[in-house]
Amino acid sequence: MSHPGSRETVAYWAICLLILAALVDSQLIGAIAPSIAAGLGASKAAVAQSAGVYSLANAATAFWLVGPGRALRPARGLPLAALLALAAAILAALAPNVWVFYLARAVAGFSGGLVSALAIAALANASSYAARGAQMSGVAVSYFLAPVIGVPLGAFLAWRFGWAAAFWLAALSVAVAGSLVTLFPLPQPQIAPLASAPAEGGVLRELWRMGTRSRSTFLALIGAAFVSGGLVAFSAFLGTWLSDAFRADEFRIGLMFGVTGIGAVIGGFVGGKLADRYGKRRVAVVASGWMTLGLLLVPTFAWTWGLYLAVAFAALFAATRVAPIQALTTELVAPPERPAFIALRNGLSQLGIVATVAGAGSAYQAGGFLAVAAVCAGVTVAAWACLRGLDDPQAGRASGEVVKPRLWRLALRRGVAWLLIVGLGLPYLVSVAVTKARTRPDERRRTDTPATLGAQYEDVMFEASGIWLAGWYLPARTRPVTIILTHGLFRSRYETLERGVALWKLGYGVLLYDLRRHGRSQGEFSTVGYVERRDVKAAVEFVRRRAPYDRVVLLGVSMGAAASLLAAAEAPDVAAVISDSSFRSFRDAVANDVRHLGLPQWPAAPILTYATAWRMGFAVSDFDLERAAGRIAAPILFIGGERDRRMPVETTLEPLYRAAQHPAKRKLIIAGAAHGEAYLAAPQRYIEAVDGFIQQALMLR
Secondary structure, eight states, X not given: OOSTTSHHHHHHHHHHHHHHHHHHHHHHHHHHHHHHHHHHTOOHHHHHXXXXXXXXXXXXXXXXXXXXXXXXXXXHHHHHHXXXXXXXXXXXXXXXXXXXXXXXXXXHHHHHHHHHHHHHHHHHHTSOSTTHHHHHHHHHHHHHHIIIIIHHHHHHHHXXXXXXXXXXXXXXXXXXXXXXXXXXXXXXXXXOOOOSSOOTTHHHHHHHHHHTSSHHHHHHHHHHHHHHHHHHHHHHHHHHHHHHHHOOOHHHHHHHHHHHHHHHHHHHHHHHHHHHHHOHHHHHHHHHHHHHHHHHHGGGOOSSHHHHHHHHHHHHHHHHTHHHHHHHHHTSSOGGGHHHHHHHHHHHHXXXXXXXXXXXXXXXXXXXXXXXXXXXXXXXXXXXXHHHTSOXXXXXXXXXXXXXXXXXXXXXXXXXXXXXXXIIIHHHHHHHHHHTOOOOHHHHTOOOOXXXXXXXXXXXXXXXXXXXXXEEEEOOSSSSEEEEEEOOTTOOGGGGHHHHHHHHHTTOEEEEEOOTTSTTOOOSOOOTTTTHHHHHHHHXXXXXXXXXXXXXXXXXXXXXXXXXXXXXXXXXXXXXXXXXXXXXXXXXXXXXXXXXXXXXXXXXXXXXXXXXXXXXXXXXXXXXXXXXXXXXXXXXXXXXXXXXXXXXXXXXXXXHXXXXXXXXXXXXXXXXXXXXXXXXXXXXXXXXXXXXXXHHHHHHO
């Protein structure tokens, strides 16, 4: 405002506070959805879908403002909207079941629509277009301040006192803000009101004429559905994903929303200033592009500081769009029509939220949060396209003629863009594909069991770091030894089924199981063996419980071999280890795979190596199998294939063999075998070698 400390300044911030207070409970839903679901006896998905109820009610605001409420002045209507928001928060806090909760969300949606339409119209009426971006920064900051203040506080109250306490906080906030708006109304210029009745054709006809008046008004309305849909759907399922994937409680989820909300507040603050300087449309378009990238980055991170940065990055550019979009769209219609047009735009944005949340819900069930991010990114791209088509009055006045960039500058920009895509983007995508690996289709379709091969077994489940792993347990018959078989990347327990049954028929106990994110086990990410070492250790603990007097032997293939070596280095009571086609270190494995694929070592190998480690939260230097082999007190049998081009015997198996310290260490090289295929190439020799090694190793211990 032009007079800091004046009554007008207080009125301005009172409006911004009301926007914040009225919307804080909608921000809370994503963070405390699991707690609400438990309290109401409903599913987390059902609570998340309450965003749709909110959106439908919000969409009804436009009909009311063009019909019964068309004579309502913005500054005078805000106290009424605050009263409705207060009632909605109280009703939600007292809701005994999910249906009453849905009713509370409907009232909150209608009151939120009124607050938004009347507040933005009042601010637009009180400012010039040239400076309106900065004026709307307060709106943007209010929208995104909720994750910084309201969500962490509400999540803490839900965690400490129950979910209803969060809505009592929302009710108190609305009561305070509503009182300030009533006591300090924002002065408005003299504007002729709309006609006392809609034009011929009724409310629908009036809204249609308003929306199709120009190409820009039409695109602004269509784009509104995409602008809000992508952001809200992403936020609605973010808390659920954090709970499902990382077992995060309400406090940790609230902390994630709060810390990353700082980025949104920064974006909301600077977005308006950038818009006034560089153009409303230009800033909104550029921010939408970067937001799309941020949405796609978030699901690629485990719970590390990188995840906080990725969410903050997406929130920063989502918030940067708000002030320029609000400033631009309020200029597309005459001042008397602003409340109705803003409400219509908000209504369509809420309908877009309904559709996007529904689509994101189906995507979450089918493909997890990565699929949700893909849906939301696609919707944001559609918003980007609509924003590009808007006419910006400021752009015409400020820039005059369009100056085309020189040819060399254009070539330089395109060259840098392609360098980033090929040199950075492609290795990052490969990293994501590997850590999002699942079992290959042919093994997913298999239905045979150890019984098919004549073995007695039972289906088992055991927990590893909060993740449930599925497997088959074949108890020992004549030998007090249980062998834990661990499969490789993109595989499942089926990879080791035949050799496991063959060993069981020799009298050994056998545990076949699926590593995290493979087969029928849970898990959000695969880390190519590093975190999977916890799965191997959990398998050891399972065997200890089921067969406390059995000796335990680890047998792993490729990624499973790496995980087994790492686990054995941390579990000194393992009797022996059989490492089939392990790699030497994570850095060496990436370099070998890049070479095997015919890609340039630089920059692909280092980017792939460090991007994966950064996203998954481990140090590259810690993922060293050669060092792990040197720390293992038990005998190790190293198995490799003579034709292994991915992990050649000379540069991989031999250094591991030299690093092992136990005098009973052995190695077996199978002629004609490729990577991980030693058993397929010579099954009888493989089983005889494993059996002989175990007998000799256990006699020596």
